[in-house]
Amino acid sequence: MTLASLINKRLLLQLATTLLAAGLLVGCTFTPKFEQATQANLWQCEDGSLMETRLLGEQLWLQLPATTHWINLPQQRAASGARYANGEGASVWNKGNKARVTTPERTWKNCQLISQGEAGKLDKPPQITNTNTSPNAxxxxxxxxxxxxxxxxxxxxxxxxxxxxxxxxxxxxxxxxxxxxxxxxxxxxxxxxxxxxxxxxxxxxxxxxxxxxxxxxxxxxxxxxxxxxxxxxxx
CATH class of the missing domain: 2.40.128 (Lipocalin)
Known part of the structure; x- marks a missing residue:
């Protein structure tokens, strides 16, 4: 092995160690998953609609009224409060106990935080969608x-x-x-x-x-x- 090749191997090893420490190597970046999110908030909007959000790190998941689908919204820069948005026109902005939810076809401007806690264990008001689990509900x-x-x-x-x-x-x-x-x-x-x-x-x-x-x-x-x-x- 030549001196030049030995130096090159050492340099590559040092570079790999640096990238690993920075979390830049492929497979080393932590990507939060919906199942890992434990922090949940319930929001009730001006028309009575209930929406749930779940948060983990800089990832927020949103469930719109009368759906079972969760929308993933990465955190974005905001002048105040916290803003989460994707490239499909959906976003959630919240500050304190107030939130605004936007979709390509509708915006809920006045949503109030009514409950927060562990995902799947929040108490929901009886008038809110899908809280009655009876088969005939x-x-x-x-x-x-x-x-x-x-x-x-x-x-x-x-x-x-x-x-x-x-x-x-x-x-x-x-x-x-x-x-x-x-x-x-x-x-x-x-x-x-x-x-x-x-x-x-x-x-x-x-x-x-x-x-x-x-x-x-x-x-x-x-x-x-x-x-x-x-x-x-x-x-």
Whole structure:
């Protein structure tokens, strides 16, 4: 072995040691995972929607209302408070007990911290979505017009579509999520004859056309070549 090659090996060893200490070698950088996050906060916004965030280091995960999906938001620079955002238009900014949540299609400006503690062990108010774990608990109710209809979804995946002022009752079973993003969740199920229903729940403010009452979700149903559009409330 020549003196030059020995010096080169020593230099490479020193460089590797320096990079390892700085955490720059591939595989040595710590990347937090959602399952490791133990700090959780519950936020209730102006329309009654509940959102949960979980934090670990500089990574925050956000769960929007009426979804099971968690959005990963790395921490960003902020003039005040703390800001977390991704490249898809979703962000959370909070300062003290107040937060603002932004998505590509909607912003919740006034969210208040109502509970904080260990992930999975937070006490939730009874009126908040998905706190009733009974299989028969109602998780969504939606209504629309032209023609008049009501749609209800239960925790156990059972669905009911009411038409003709409630005189016609169509039941569906085994509802499942088939697509989900930041704003919308698409579900499907079948009636007793095997006919497919697809329904979409969007986290977009919906105004009931007859009463002017605001609801947190736009809901659209597709069943037997008919489309039903209306407003919904999650529970």
């Amino acid at each position: 109602l998780v969504l109710r939606a209504t629309g017009h032209n023609p008049s209809w009501t749609f209800e979804a239960q925790q156990n995946g059972t669905l009911v579509l009411l038409q003709n002022f409630g005189t016609q009752r169509i039941k569906f079973a085994a509802s499942e999520v088939i697509k989900q993003d930041l704003i919308r969740t698409l579900y499907q199920a079948n009636d007793v004859d095997g006919n497919l229903i697809e329904y979409k729940v969007e986290n977009i403010l919906c105004i009931e056309i007859n009463t002017g009452e605001p609801f947190p979700h736009r809901v659209e149903l597709q069943y037997l070549d008919k489309k039903y559009q209306g407003c919904g409330q999650s529970f």
